[in-house]
Amino acid sequence: MTTYHALNEQEATEIARGIEGFFPAGAPLACREIGDGNLNLVFHITDSASGKSLIMKQALPYAKVVGESWPLSLDRARIESEKLILEGTMAPGLVPVVYKYDPELSLTVMEDLSDHVIMRQGLINGTRYPLFADHISTFMANTLFYTSDLGMNQQDKKLQVKNFINPDLCKITEDLIFDDPYTVSANNNVPPAIEDAAEALRNDTQLHLEVAILRDKFLTNAQALLHGDLHTGSIFATPASTKVIDPEFAYFGPMGFDVGAVFANLILNYAGQQYWISDDAARKDFRRYLLDTIEDVWNQFDRKFRVLWNEYGIDRLANATPAYQDFYMKRLLQDTIGFTGCKIIRRIVGLAHVADIDKIPNDDIREHAQRGALTIGTELIRRHRNAQSIQELIDITETAM
Ligand code: ADP
Ligand code: MG
Ligand code: MG
Ligand code: MG
Helix, strand or coil, rough: CCCCCCHHHHHHCCCCCCCCCCCCCCCCEEEEECCCCCCEEEEEEECCCCCCEEEEECCEEEEECCCCCEEEECCHHHHHHHHHHHHHHCCCCCCCCEEEEEEECCCEEEEEECCCHHHHHHCCCCCCCHHHHHHCCCHHHCCCCCCCCCCCCHHHHHHHHHHCCCCHHHHHHHHHCCCCCHHHCCCCCCCCHHHHHHHHHCCCCCHHHHHHHHHHHHHCCCEEEECCCCCCEEEEEECCCEEEECCCCCEEEECCHHHHHHHHHHHHHHHHHHHHHCCHHHHHHHHHHHHHHHHHHHHHHHHHHHHHHHHHCCCHHCCHHHHHHHHHHHHHHHHHHHHHHHHHHHHHHCCCCCCHHHCCHHHHHHHHHHHHHHHHHHHHHHHHHHHCCHHHHHHHHHCCC
16 A cells, blocks of 8 residues: 555556556556646556557646645545546446556556547647537537436435535636636736726626526536536547546536536637638638537537437436426526536636637737637626527627637
């Protein structure tokens, strides 16, 4: 038994060597820490002779971005590994295989996906992912349905809610997404050029009402086991394959929060394309592709979720009441649109931004993208409770930029 401490590359290599039956005995292993996140170490361990490789992710007891003053429970490593394993059974092929979890070291050993590209970077490069809508809609329909009161034993679900209590990581979301952007906070990161727009957000009491309603859902609605951080930086992709990683924020929350995370990050890329594709026709074409993808994800998600409900629904009253299914899916769409807006706004004025926009080197174009994204985000939040179709989200986006 090893007591917890942050590993160095050499220690990580020795642990990898000890994983039975993985690397050939005596293989000359190479190890590199490749983590780009704020909360964890990620070791990439390879044996060039056999071509075998793996990833070891270790949770740190504090947020790197803020330093040791922001402690974070190591229990999230257990949550991440258990959620990854569950996702692997509910959505086979759409997550990395977990080889091992070490509770003492808060360490998950998993399949190396280095032959994939982080989707955020792929989209910045203008790559299209023709199977993404099919894959991510399956991932969300399956993981959300089968962990909801529609798809699993309702007494077992309560035990699972308890197993996935994740207060530290939920607090990050509650503060950074559902509070800080709407007030003066040391956790904000407001680009000076758009201070006027940030001030407008702080003074918009009508908007605050809508955010408070969405915040309450995040705090109280244990609808299904969420991924909790489903942005395009948590998705590895190739044109033929999609793999979702990094579920350390998993907890039982409102389904629309996961769907909205996907949509928000596609829209942030849409805004950033103002710079990444300079040719007008080509940019228009790629933006059309992004919006078509959103529409396709929603429509496939809606269809797949209803099919699961109709075939495997366990709730007698819900199953026997077709109008309830329509009500449920419309409310889920409305939640999705509201959460999409919240997730866009926090990436512009909140603590953590996205490369799609922040890496734009031209000040004017970056500011234009930031203002466009804020307009889209606020409109989505404002109108979410009355939305009737995904087309409204698409219209709001196209009207703004
Ligand atoms: P964090 O929670 O710190 O954001 P992630 O799980 O997102 O950690 O991983 C951070 C980075 O490490 C990813 O962006 C990716 O570059 C790399 N990485 C993580 N998991 C894998 C994997 N299974 N295969 C290859 N690279 C990975
Ligand atoms: Mg990361
Ligand atoms: Mg990550
Ligand atoms: Mg993470």
